[in-house]
Amino acid sequence: MEFASQGKKELVPLASAYGRFLAEDLIADHDVPSFDRSPYDGFAIRAEDSASASAEQPISFEVVGEIGAGFVFSEQVECGQAVRIMTGAQIPQGCNAVVMLELTRQYEENGKNYMEIKRPYQKGDNISHQGEDMKKGTALVKKGTYINPGISALLATFGYHEVPVIQKPVIGVLATGSELLDANEPLQPGKIRNSNAFMILSQIERAGGEARYFGKFSDDLDTCISAVKAALSEVDFLITTGGVSVGDYDYLPEIYQQLGAEVLFNKIAMRPGSVTTVAQLNNQLLFGLSGNPSACYVGFELFVRPIIRRFAWNESPHLRREKAILGEDFKKPNPFTRFVRATLSFNEGQLVVSPSGFNKSSAVSSLAEANAFIVLPGGTRGYEKGMIVDVLLLEDLQGSEWPWHEIVPSYR
């Protein structure tokens, strides 16, 4: 997080702002509503004129005009007068209460219009008061907040025809591995199709970034180095997959060295994803994720996602952490903290979490149903169904403020 960069502002049309992150605090620049208005169709009156109204002795008002939403009644309403008023219209000068249409009786007499009521009204009855929804000057939404439909409504209300949002970080993806086939190639003995790259493109999009795929590289070291260099010049962050384990054919350490990148860490006490590497070159982050799909997926969510959300100035960039009931046994202890791909459900409002399928770092199938990770701290004990565990939510928009590096001590 020390090397996390933060994005600049750009303006987008309001209709395109959904799902982006706000680049400025949103502050109410006027009261909402900006005038006293009627929440109902009815008649605006002076409440004091209704004081003696009753079923036995109704009071009649002369209807001196009518006013639709968006219009202003230009005259002063006097004693004994009423104005027919539509939902949303501004209360006429002199009036201080609204009578609902269905509680009146209307009639004509001598060419004049009247309406009659059978009970008294208090000053302020049935009026939506200026500022009751939002007061001028109120800080409504913070910079770095995800723009949801409600915030779109606020932006329109306060005149943001164009919306200042944070530019999306451009994140490059480059797959390495001599075993990789493109998605459109037929299977060949010993080879697999490159699923990681497309998975990560989707993860980048889910996190709020803009993905750029640079293809797969399985050739010689020099080709890889050129590819990484070229990619770095076009992106904010670069992700490589594969080529980071201890095998003889792994290029990544060599690439980092030749680029002069500083490796921040290249081994993490966790499963899967222990070979996740993060390096920096002139403050630009390079993520070396595992070639194993599940390890790659977990590495992205734990290490890349927070960097994307921080880029967006979001104040809770990490995966949201909550408690849940473990839905299945994990009896075999593991010295390393595990992040198990899992599916959340609710039992009468109580979060329950169960592994989403085949649980190996190489697994692809379990990722399709995963919407959470179960966090099982490493140690000498196993875990049993019914225990309370930490979960990290993958489809949540809110996130957590807790930094990843604090989770480990909290379990010790």
Add this chain to the structure above:
Amino acid sequence: MEFASQGKKELVPLASAYGRFLAEDLIADHDVPSFDRSPYDGFAIRAEDSASASAEQPISFEVVGEIGAGFVFSEQVECGQAVRIMTGAQIPQGCNAVVMLELTRQYEENGKNYMEIKRPYQKGDNISHQGEDMKKGTALVKKGTYINPGISALLATFGYHEVPVIQKPVIGVLATGSELLDANEPLQPGKIRNSNAFMILSQIERAGGEARYFGKFSDDLDTCISAVKAALSEVDFLITTGGVSVGDYDYLPEIYQQLGAEVLFNKIAMRPGSVTTVAQLNNQLLFGLSGNPSACYVGFELFVRPIIRRFAWNESPHLRREKAILGEDFKKPNPFTRFVRATLSFNEGQLVVSPSGFNKSSAVSSLAEANAFIVLPGGTRGYEKGMIVDVLLLEDLQGSEWPWHEIVPSYR
């Protein structure tokens, strides 16, 4: 739901499939992995050759070759031989176990390479078996499922360079109301900026539709009718906001009549949104949502969202319904079922729900933080903090199968 239409298939590049809905069942057309492979860097051996190995009497194997991921070892491995193997590489013919690199000692003798182990291995040790992740023929993901990053990985694995997805429904939005200003217009007495349209554009996008904004209409009836006619010819569904209450200036009933549209319902026993109207014309649905922001928002999520998700062939098109603890009192009973804009939180994994702010049908501010509705069934009793209530989740991808029309009887 009887008038819900269902979308057709289109092909999109795999990199653009995230967030779309799958147009075909996804079935594994081969085993994954498609061959026995090594999960580690190490040596492939014949387990039977290691039977007598011990710390005191290590067994040596001649290393007859090496094999990287993506390559195939072409020879048969014989008694006493081993092959250096990288993570992900196919197990050579004749071998049936893998020894991890770090558990071996390697040496050279007479120009030949050897490695030595100190314990026996069983047939199958450290092998990722063909089909262990997914078996050929397994139905993995159903038509109508939201494509998340894990499903992107599956699609790549099974060679979907192009992905059959459901076309997005095009949903028109047309605002009516003489009080409306555009977002870029300065405030004027008695007028408000049109926030509903931009809110709905975002809600459409969140639900998975493609929004088309036709502007606001506050002129005469004929202009409105032409606008609605023109819009209908371009869209799958049309939403209008405003103009649907009982006021004198409301055009919508007249528009429906002149178009020859059949009004399916125009009043609902709920708050807010009681004046929500749905009509159909030649099986094309027209939604008349309230001009009040909160009522409009609720009407969209309860009535339009399910139609969008059903269009995508999704099997759980309604908002996901769960139970939660009510975080605040609602002591005043209401004869109508209320849908209160609310914010969810977790207390040790237990869902808690509290109203997200100012709670009137005209409110805009409460929508910014809303990620759920609290459902408070109508009746003669109020609700107290701590009670268990139904909630409908707004940011969930899973949805519910329950049809909206069944919620009401279940509370009676």
